[in-house]
Amino acid sequence: MRTLFAGAGATGGYFGGRLAERGKDITFLVRPPRAATLARRGLRIHSPAGETTIHPRTVTAATLDGPFDLIVLAVKSFALDQILADLKPAIGPATVVVPLLNGMRHLDTLLEAFGPSHVWGGVCMIAGTLNDEGDVVQMSGMHKLTYGPLTGPDDRLAAVTEALSGADFESRASDDIVQEMWEKWVFLASTGIVNILMRGTIGEVEAAPGGAALALAVVDEALAVAEAAGHRSRPPQEAFLRTSITAEGSPTTTSMYRDLTAGAPVEAGTIVDDLVARAEKLGVPVPLLHAARVNLAVYQARLGS
Ligand SMILES: NC(=O)C1=CN([C@@H]2O[C@H](COP(=O)(O)OP(=O)(O)OC[C@H]3O[C@@H](n4cnc5c(N)ncnc54)[C@H](OP(=O)(O)O)[C@@H]3O)[C@@H](O)[C@H]2O)C=CC1
Numbered sequence: 001m002r003t004l005f006a007g008a009g010a011t012g013g014y015f016g017g018r019l020a021e022r023g024k025d026i027t028f029l030v031r032p033p034r035a036a037t038l039a040r041r042g043l044r045i046h047s048p049a050g051e052t053t054i055h056p057r058t059v060t061a062a063t064l065d066g067p068f069d070l071i072v073l074a075v076k077s078f079a080l081d082q083i084l085a086d087l088k089p090a091i092g093p094a095t096v097v098v099p100l101l102n103g104m105r106h107l108d109t110l111l112e113a114f115g116p117s118h119v120w121g122g123v124c125m126i127a128g129t130l131n132d133e134g135d136v137v138q139m140s141g142m143h144k145l146t147y148g149p150l151t152g153p154d155d156r157l158a159a160v161t162e163a164l165s166g167a168d169f170e171s172r173a174s175d176d177i178v179q180e181m182w183e184k185w186v187f188l189a190s191t192g193i194v195n196i197l198m199r200g201t202i203g204e205v206e207a208a209p210g211g212a213a214l215a216l217a218v219v220d221e222a223l224a225v226a227e228a229a230g231h232r233s234r235p236p237q238e239a240f241l242r243t244s245i246t247a248e249g250s251p252t253t254t255s256m257y258r259d260l261t262a263g264a265p266v267e268a269g270t271i272v273d274d275l276v277a278r279a280e281k282l283g284v285p286v287p288l289l290h291a292a293r294v295n296l297a298v299y300q301a302r303l304g305s
């Protein structure tokens, strides 16, 4: 399968790089400065398992001139509109688009842009970032990619599975990807909100008096929204979240918190604001999520000023 990774940042660079490392047919859609960095340094991945350099094939919006079989979308939510416009030439009659973005709102945007026959769901679990050189840094051993059609069986599944497997990360097709995206959203939003409201890692919050109780109260609010929306996390996912968000000494932060502490724009709209908006619509009280929304709005307003 000709596969295009749209974005070669922390997630796209990692998962696309790992696939390219195994000889899969991977191209990255990047902007000119990123293309220049990748040409000069290669795509370097630093991980707990070691370091690797891949020399990736890249295209830019100006040189993208034909359809791909599979597109993996790996940009931040605020870059979505531009890249969807750039991707138009890459969409053929049978192209599958798998987004890795956090949250749910991008699915509506994608369905509107490309139509239901092209859009699948996707979830990735990784703690990744780019360092000052533009290299991908995988901060823990976690690296999982899950994907699947939004509605019913799809005869492209075997080919997509072949394209996304066989590399040095866990890869899995899901027959209920929408539920898995909700579970990831609840996990990520809860963890990120605890980081942001308390300005610390999960372990630092847990060590504070009342910290674990506060974290679990955030989880209860996020779960209540998911439940009202018909997507309460299944018991093993809920148990994992409760354990992980109260883990003693945990260094866990989220990409949202890392962006905030770096003074960069934060995906507040799709990760926090959208959860609060759904809570309001469904009549679910979420005072802690609301506090996080206000906190992030103040931050974003300062960034813009
Ligand atoms: N980082 C993490 O640990 C995790 C992130 N996620 C989610 O994955 C999504 C992607 O995040 P992440 O990979 O961290 O983000 P990054 O910022 O690391 O990477 C996004 C990349 O998209 C590129 N980009 C933006 N617009 C365009 C465009 N028009 N054309 C080509 N490239 C473009 C940027 O390139 P440029 O250099 O040109 O700006 C950047 O390198 C987010 O929704 C995030 O929440 C999910 C799980 C974990």
Ligand SMILES: CC(C)(CO)C(=O)C(=O)O
Residues within 6 Å of the ligand: 102, 124, 125, 126, 127, 187, 188, 191, 253, 254, 255, 256
């Ligand atoms: C919760 C986590 C770490 C898992 O991938 C994540 O999605 C993020 O930091 O954005």
